[in-house]
Amino acid sequence: MAETLTITRLGARGDGIAEGPHGPVYVPFALPGEVVTAEVDGERGRLVSVETASADRQAAECPLFGHCGGCAAQHVAPQLYGAWKRDIVVQALAHAGIETDVSPLVDAHGAGRRRVTFHARLIEGKAAVGFMAARSHALVPIAQCPVLAPGLAAAPDKARALAALILPRGKPLDIQATETLGGLDMDIRGLGKADDRLRMTLVEAARTLDLARLSLHGEILIERRPPAATMGPAAVVPPPGGFLQATAAGEEALAALVTEACAGARHVADLFAGCGPFALRLARQAKVHAVENGAEALAALQRAARNTQGLKPLTTEVRDLFRRPLLPLELDRFDAVVLDPPRAGAEAQARQIALSKVPLAISVSCDPGTFARDARILVEAGMQLTRVVPVDQFRYTHHVEVVGVFTRPAKHKNKGKGGRP
Template sequence: MKIESLTHHGMGRATDGTLVTRVLAGEEIELLTDGSARILTPSADRVAAPCRHFKSCGGCAMQHGSDELVSRWKMGIVETALRAHGIETDIRGIHTSPARSRRRAKFSGRRTKKGALVGFHARGSDMVVAVPDCMLLVSQIAAVIPALEELTIIAATRKSEVALTVTDTPNGPDVHVGTDKELTGELRIELANFAQRHKLARLVWADEPVVTILPPVQVFGGAEVAPPPSAFLQATRDGEGALLEAVQETVGKSKKIVDLFSGCGTFSLPLAAKAEVHAVEGFGPMLDALDAGWRHAKGLKKVTTEARDLFRRPLEVDELKKYNAAVIDPPRAGAEAQVDRLADCDIPIVAMVSCNPVTFARDAKVLLDGGYTLNWIKVVDQFRWSPHVELAASFTRS
């Protein structure tokens, strides 16, 4: 059969509608009984996968395609989402984070007869695949995998699987263990010794911080912020920088900015170098971290915070009118209620960041119908070789 196109999940769609993994548009293939494909006529864009784990690991979908192809494909995902709402605009290309730049990873850990296995799941399977040479992760995270194997033996039973989320910080790894195992006094002592021995910044068991040796800080605009466990964080520092650059260009010289879905201050704190910022976020502990970071930083203008569920209680038009720019970075579901209010207000500038082109296009249409102009979009690929794509967009109102 022949592959006609790629879906937004990176699956090849054959002429009869069959979906096939790890193939490219234009290729002629033979479909094997196990569902895999034997390539008869390869695409000119086919390359050798750079990672030796690609065939067994389910973490990456597109390592068999050239960088140029993946970039075109991801920009095409954005264009398709926009086209569904009749939107055309200038797409300023794509910024792709380099290999070995992911600063957070969620591993799965299982005990074995000989010890433990830590890695990612195989595609469509609960089988755990070891990934010691993963091409996505910063070296600091890869280096902690042996320690995670030791931690799995502590945290997992012979039949259970544990989740091990590791975030790279300047003060060492921040490790969060997802487990149902009871945290006893004896276990606390064992975990404290483990954290000391492996030089962890923080170790969190389920939702409870067990030990913090050094603050697990991230740096936002010169401010050091220690996010609470499981707080949202951009996947790569490189991608975060590209999104921030687009936001800064959009807001320009604005002096009063509201940052909606602010998180721990990814945009609020850098923007506070030149403007007063009001940060609004639904999860209070993230705002506490943002506020503490601002108070200890030097040279920043006033930053205020407000804990508020923007899905149920969006900022109203009369609350928005005091600002001359808005930054909005909602989760994958988008921000219908808040965007409705923005469309009715007089804020002249809106910088929107999105991790879902489909909900972005829906929300962008509301702003356009409300009188805004979509000036440009910058596509950002922090999740290299995956179907995930992000973007930053600039809106202005006359």
């Protein structure tokens, strides 16, 4: 049923929110201050038309915006966009009962996204690659994407060529493409086991498509050139499908905040270290102990460190920090601890930091909600949240990174909440 609504604010996922007679109504692609006509079903509204447009509305960059589910906010002008993303962090902290200053949003889009995962399906008998429609499992085929870095311009075509060799076997695929110094690095997921004939076909395709590396479920089929990424002073070859920050500018921005916060620390623990975006930079100024559950990622870090001059001692440890977080006696030997956990956060590790004497903790998070939950643990233990910086490397989406700096006042350095005397 079509209704006329007045949008009052933006929600955490970028939907315009109107106050309906039975509660809030969420209308994608509507902006605060706008009067819109929408078809309303419960708390969801489908935008039909904008009757009164906001001055903060801008033309979308991509013709697929509104159909493709990859972006939520191409229609939002920069000033409102920056305030909206910052407010996501503010609201997450407020929900956790934390009041603190939050810095303005740092734009870390740079040249664009350097890694992307395409979905591949058969549509009318032909291979198609793209992204899913919003709130749907329907594939939206794409030929190009404006938020991708220039080095990924050919990635959709190359992913489609690979998919055409596999999709007739009847399984939907995910194909991750990463821009590297050596060219495109691609990893195919979803196929399952492949016979020798298909493997050889894919190897030949990698040559034809001039890929740096091609992998199948993380197993390297061919590496023609090292698919390296620069991390501070080092060149790192991550494992197939391995994690990288979404943009090179994003990694630089996050690393700059981390290294600045650690200035003066002589011994730093880098937890959830991955293949070393922070550890390799920190090792220029301090001894570093890097801890990560992925042995292949740490092996990549170690290889890079061995081939990089001017680093202080850098040690590594394979350890599941969700099941076996570093304990207070282990943490107490460090001057600073850096955490960069996955979206689930680092609750178990935060509780051990709260019980420790470590004077400085820097939390890097891709989820403001779990960041705030873990921050509450540290704040309740007497640590002070002295700086919070939101960083935007997922332009036009609702995702936002957060860097938080926690210090322990002198009177609390020997006692955390419920901790040791």
